[in-house]
Amino acid sequence: MRLDKFLADMGFGSRKEVKGFIKKGLVQVNGVVVKSDKFQVAETSDQVIFEGEQITYQKDFxxxxxxxxxxxxxxxxxxxxxxxxxxxxxxxxxxxxxxxxxxxxxxxxxxxxxxxxxxxxxxxxKKHVEKEYYAHVSGVMTDEDVKAFDEGLVISGDEQTLPAKLTIVSVDEAMSTSKISLVLHEGKFHQVKRMVAAVGKEVTYLKRVRMGxxxxxxxxxxxxxxxxxxxxxxxxxxx
The missing domain is CATH 3.30.70.580 (Pseudouridine synthase I, catalytic domain, N-terminal subdomain)
Known part of the structure; x- marks a missing residue:
């Protein structure tokens, strides 16, 4: 890998900026000052030091x-x-x-x-990676809703959803509100809100708590x- 790309990948500036740092003699490779931005380094084995700081290469973040x-x-x-x-x-x-x-x-x-x-x-x-949500709902969720979610729902736009696991966390009958947990295996647009709306209720607060x-x-x-x-x-x- 070119030295200027190595430094740019590690967030030390744009390719143009790091070229300038290299030409100023601010970079060492294996203890030797290198002033050529085209110098090739082995990102996992060569020791690269910029202004006294050793840089560990990381490809993915x-x-x-x-x-x-x-x-x-x-x-x-x-x-x-x-x-x-x-x-x-x-x-x-x-x-x-x-x-x-x-x-x-x-x-x-x-x-x-x-x-x-x-x-x-x-x-x-194809992977059906689970996504779990916690939600507050305006309306009382019921066992019938749990069964409907488990079978899959037809939501707005005549879209058919895959079966989803609905868990009723709590219900406040006096306030006509519910708290629920919902596990989905897909990611349709506004899916949680649309599924809850399909059984006549409304999501008022939504948080994702898990992905896979x-x-x-x-x-x-x-x-x-x-x-x-x-x-x-x-x-x-x-x-």
């Missing part, structure tokens, strides 16, 4: 974000705040993207990565993120 309401699941937008706008400058990379999407008013777990293969595996309709074997940790505040642990990444890949 995986972040777990607790998305707040009011933020859209996009990489950039001229009018709305995006999930990548929540990233600190030192963590931001142009190749990062959200895996799937959460509605603007939906909170919870969102995977941010630059690994296109893993994203495809998680989103492929990756759970939303309780210690990550809304709007915060962190890199996945090795254990979480293995669980997500099903290893």
């Amino acid at each position: 995986y972040y777990l974000l607790n998305k707040p309401q009011g933020v859209i699941s996009a990489t950039q937008d001229n009018h709305e705040e995006t999930v990548l706008d929540l990233f600190a400058d030192e963590d931001y990379r142009e190749d990062l993207f959200p895996v799937g999407r959460l509605d603007k008013d939906t909170e919870g777990l969102l995977l941010i990565t630059n690994d296109g293969l893993l994203s495809h595996q998680l989103l492929s309709p 074997n990756l759970y939303l940790p309780e210690d990550i505040q809304l709007g915060s993120y962190r890199q996945l642990t090795e254990e979480e990444l293995k669980a997500l890949r099903g290893e």
Whole structure:
């Protein structure tokens, strides 16, 4: 790999910027100052030092974000705040993207990565990767609703959903409200809201708490993120 690409990939600037750093003699490879941006390095075995800091090459990045309401699941937008706008400058990379999407008013777990293969595996309709949501509902959910969800529903637009596991967490008869957990195996547009609407109720609050074997940790505040642990990444890949 070219030295300038190595440094740019690791977030030390654009290709043009890192070329300038290299020509100024700020980079060492295996203890020797290198001033050619075309110099070839072995990213996993060569020791690259930039201004005294040793750089460990990392190809793929995986972040777990607790998305707040009011933020859209996009990489950039001229009018709305995006999930990548929540990233600190030192963590931001142009190749990062959200895996799937959460509605603007939906909170919870969102995977941010630059690994296109893993994203495809998680989103492929053939894989049926489970997604679990927690929701507040206006209306009383019933055992009949549980059965209807289990059989699959016809939602708005005459779309047929796959069977989904609905669990009624609690019901407040006096306030005519419910709290539910819902596990889906697909990702139709506004699916949770449309399924609940199909049985005559309305979602008033929605949070995703799980994607596959990756759970939303309780210690990550809304709007915060962190890199996945090795254990979480293995669980997500099903290893």
